[in-house]
Amino acid sequence: MKKSLLMLCFFLIGITNAQNIQSPSKNIRVDFNLNADGTPQYAVSYKNKLVVLESKLGIKLKEGGDLVSGLTIDNVKNTSFNESWKPVLGEQSSIQNHYNELTVSLSQKATQRKINIIFRVFDEGVAFRYDFPKQPKLNYFIITDEITQFNLAGNHKTFWIPGDFDSQEYVFNETRLSEIDNDKLNLNNGIALKTIGGKTVVQSPLMMKSDDKIYLNIFEAAVVNYPVMHLNVNTKNFELTSFLVSNAIGDKAYLQAPCVSPWRTIMVSDDARDIVSSKMILNLNEPSKLDDTSWIKPMKYVGIWWEMHVGESTWDYAGSQNASNVLDQSLKPTGKHGATTENTKRYIDFAAKNGFDGVLVEGWNTGWEDWAGNWKEEVFDFVTPYPDFDIKAISEYAKSKNVKMIMHHETSGSVANYERHMDRAFENMVKYGYPAVKSGYVGRIIPRGEFHDGQTMVNHFNYAARRAADYKLMLNSHESSRPTGYSRTYPNYIAAEAARGNEFNAWSTGNPPDHETILPFTRLLGGPMDYTPGIFEIKMNHYDPKKTEQVHTTLAKQLALYVTMYSPLQMAADLPENYEKYPDAFQFIKDVAVDWDESKYLEAEPGDYLTVVRKAKNSGKWFLGAITDENARNSEIKLDFLPKGKKYKAIIYEDAKNAHWQKNPIAYKIKTVEVTSKSAIKLTLAPGGGTAISFEPVK
Incomplete structure (x- = not known):
């Protein structure tokens, strides 16, 4: 009798306090439980081997207590999902989205608040997120921290870059987890703006390989109305903790229930090909919000861009005169300006002759003389061309050659200014037949005190894609937060930079030969990258004998x-004359x-x-x-x-x-x-x- 009762007690505890879920293939398993303090915990196994040890979950709030401990399980729900969907543009014409899902509904008696933790387990990995249902005791709230841990099973080989709130434009370090140390890095690397979160803070996606040849990748998906997650590494016990980017006053996220956090993802396999080919990040985003996508087209383009990086021309018209109004008749052109009507027509001719879809022109608009490093509010209006750039004549010429023009909007980091001008800028694009825009965010952010990876800027980058869609325009963002699959929801978000691109080879220490072998395992998991390949004149002494830089x-x-770095927007980045030589x-x-x-x-x-x-x-x-x-x-x-x-x-x-x-x-x-x-x-x-x-x- 006593033995039967004891067995029944264990059975009931198992139902209420511990749950597990497996991938469709049953290779991956997630175990969930509450510890003695009522703190949520999970662990991940791959082929019966623990790869993530018991790790804590929870949310810290600015007011009214934390959703970290004192929780009990109210309900558990298991579901399965299997469908295929067709991306507008992509590596595959059809993508399979197959997972098993576990939703654990939790409540906190002391505060009468509720939170759900949702797990999805795919054949290539695990995803989980926090879900805040509508409830009387939690309406508007401020997140100050996420207690999301990834307690790793070993001192893995790791490919990492510093947890910089303003830039991802770093070369990757390949070390053990125990050797991560931002203080030991040589940061003379061509990056002008750096805001590193701490000595052992690194960016996700974080690619790793264990000694027993298990590949792991920690990342996130569907970052919407939330800051970017970096990771703080305990280099002694290999425990990683989420590190959210704060805003100007130290808060992390302002939310209102009902709402959800981004997905936290763990990809795992004993075959590296499974990681690099995974579509899990895309699958975790919402389906397309656009009814009509017929206007979203892939593009191969050339442009007035590399010639500025190699010193053959400049973005600015009047040089160091630091003019606040370049239309002032007293200003004299330097003669080095690249975005002239004549030069643009030369690129249009080259594009037409060789079957390219588009031409990008940077430096076409006024303002380039007076912004670099000045943290200035109003630099560009995004509609006024320099005197030597006839936007109407160029538009007509491109149309006659069946070539599309690609607009460039450098914001100088003044996001408030860009949002004020955005509709007029997009109307100007429609007027002159520009189907795509390359946006840039070089410099410190305005509103002042915000970071590129904070909630405010994440919202801006996503808003820019949504607003561009209203005008049937495609978007390619540079210096933005790194993509996390939002291109599924707004497929006009055709590409982004958000990593160290090819231009660093022109004027800095450059990108080492292994750089492009790492990016597909990291940056490209979240969406296409505008890497700007195709440089034929490899050594920069071709332009100046004194230069030592090279690709x-x-x-x-x-x-x-062009094949390994996926993007539906690909640039032939070199100068036309260099291609004509080969x-x-x-x-x-x-x-x-x-x-x-x-x-x-x-x-x-x-x-x-x-x-x-x-x-x-x-x-x-x-x-x-x-x-x-x-x-x-x-x-x-x-x-x-x-x-x-x-x-x-x-x-x-x-x-x-x-x-x-x-x-x-x-x-x-x-x-x-x-x-x-x-x-x-x-x-x-x-x-x-x-x-x-x-x-x-x-x-």
Whole structure:
């Protein structure tokens, strides 16, 4: 009798205080419980091995107590979900969204408040979020901290950058978790504005690999009306805790119930290809809010941009005269201004001749003389061109050549000013036929005291996408908070920068050869990146013999990046004359697609190498990109992704035998072979090199 009663008590405790849920494949399991203090805890297992040890969950509030302890379980709900959906633009024409869900409803007797914790478990990982239901005792509230922990099972190899509230434009560090230390970094890296959260604060997504070859990635999805989450690392016990970016007065988030937090995500696999190919972040965002998406088109473009970075021209019209009104007749042009009518028409001609969709022009509008570093409120009005830029004539000329113009809106960090002018700026774009805008946020944010990654700015970046959609305009943001899948909800948010791009190679220590092998495991998990590849003149002494800077890749790797760095908005970033010197290599950039029906990650190892093959949208053509770090690499790729029974012409753009990213970067060769699905191709990548292949059906 006593034994039966004891067993019944254990059974009831198991129902009320401990729950678990598995992925559809049953490889991943989440265990949830409340500890003796009523604090929520969870753990994650992969193939019966703990990868996240028992970790605490909870929310701290500014007023009226915290939702951290003293909680009890009111209800538990289990559901499953399985559907496929079609992205407007993407790596796949169809994406599977399959998960099991556990919702734990909690209440706090002392405050009579309620909070739900929702877990979703996919075959590639785990996601969870806080849900605040509508309730009498919690209406408007302020979050001061999130007690979200990721208690890791070991001292993993980690790819990390500092937890900077204002910039993600860092090279990655590859160390053990125990070795993370921002104080030891050389921060003379070309980043003008730095606001690092602490000695051991790092950014997510955080990519890791355990000693037993388990790949882990901690990130977040659907960051809406909430600050960005960085991570504070305990370098002794490998416990990570959420570190939310505050606003100007130290608060983290202002919310009103009902509402939810972003999803906190943990990807896990013993195959790195599962991480880099995951669509979990996109799946955790809401479906598209746009009824009509027919106007959202992929674009391949050139533009007046790289010539400023290499010193051939300038963004400003009048130089160091520091004029607040460049239309003042006393001002004299320096003659170095890049965005002139004549120069823009030259780029339009080049785009039309080579089949490019668009032309970007930076520095076209007044204000560039008087803002850098000044924290000035009103710099740009986003509609007034310089005297040497005839926006109407250029618009008409581009239209006659069937080329679209891409607008540039540099905000100088004065977000309040941009929002005041946004509608007039977008109306101006519609008037002159600009379908897409590249926005920039260089500098300290106005309203003063806000950070790029705070709630205010997250709301602004998302608002800009929504408002652009009202005008049927596509958005490409630079210096924004990093994307977390919002492009599913607003697919006109076509791309973003939010990482260290190719331009750093022109005037700083640059991006090391492993940089592009890490970005697909980190930044690109949240959405497409405008990395601006395609630089053919690798060494900057081409422009000035005194310069020592260079792009840290071979030319062949620059071609491969068009496949490995996914974006439906891809720039051929070099100068037209540089492409005209290498027309055979330039052919790949002209041919490669930017929107895809299918993508397969054939080889992957973060920090070392990546090989991807993609099928062009509504086409029989396939394109392959393979890249490596500073080490040479040989491999053999089976072509079983090609349709059976069909012949293809494979045009292979590869490193020459003597190619080397530093010693001989422009050495490449091109060969053509006939292949089928039964064929295999040997890849030979130079140090810092790559291979690009186009597969064309043989008729």
